[in-house]
Amino acid sequence: MLTKRETSFGNPDLITDQGNRYKLNFGSTEGHPNACPGHFICYIGRSGAQHDDVSLGDPDDFVDEGNRYRLNYGSTSGHPNACDGHFICYIPK
Numbered sequence: 024m025l026t027k028r029e030t031s032f033g034n035p036d037l038i039t040d041q042g043n044r045y046k047l048n049f050g051s052t053e054g055h056p057n058a059c060p061g062h063f064i065c066y067i068g069r070s071g072a073q074h075d076d077v078s079l080g081d082p083d084d085f086v087d088e089g090n091r092y093r094l095n096y097g098s099t100s101g102h103p104n105a106c107d108g109h110f111i112c113y114i115p116k
Contacts, residue, residue: 030087032058032067037081038094040104041066042074045092047085069116079105091115 035058036050044066049055052063059065067087080102082094092114096102099110106112 028089029093030057032085032087034083035081035085038079038085040074040077040079042071044068045079045085046076077104078102088113 032047033049033055035047035055037046037048039046039048046064046066047055047058048064049059050063052061054060054062054065058067069092079094080096082102082105083097084093084095086093086095094102094105094112094114096106096110096112099108101107101109101112105114
């Protein structure tokens with residue numbers, strides 16, 4: 024049996040792509056237990072060169088699927104910097 028392992032980072036207020044990491048802003052010091060418990064902002068590393076901030080907006084859920092990240096936006100409009108016109112988009116690690 025194949026088991027898919029996912030780790031949800033919840034519903035951050037804002038995700039910013041900084042090239043070599045994602046900046047997650049949770050809007051409160053509670054954070055998220057899988058990302059940054061007790062912290063307002065946390066960083067999740069990724070492959071890539073550092074660059075200026077690119078907003079990925081406010082997805083309903085940000086999920087680590089192992090080899091990629093999944094952003095669920097809750098509507099087919101998505102976000103123009105991530106998956107414009109799509110409910111869900113995938114970003115390779």
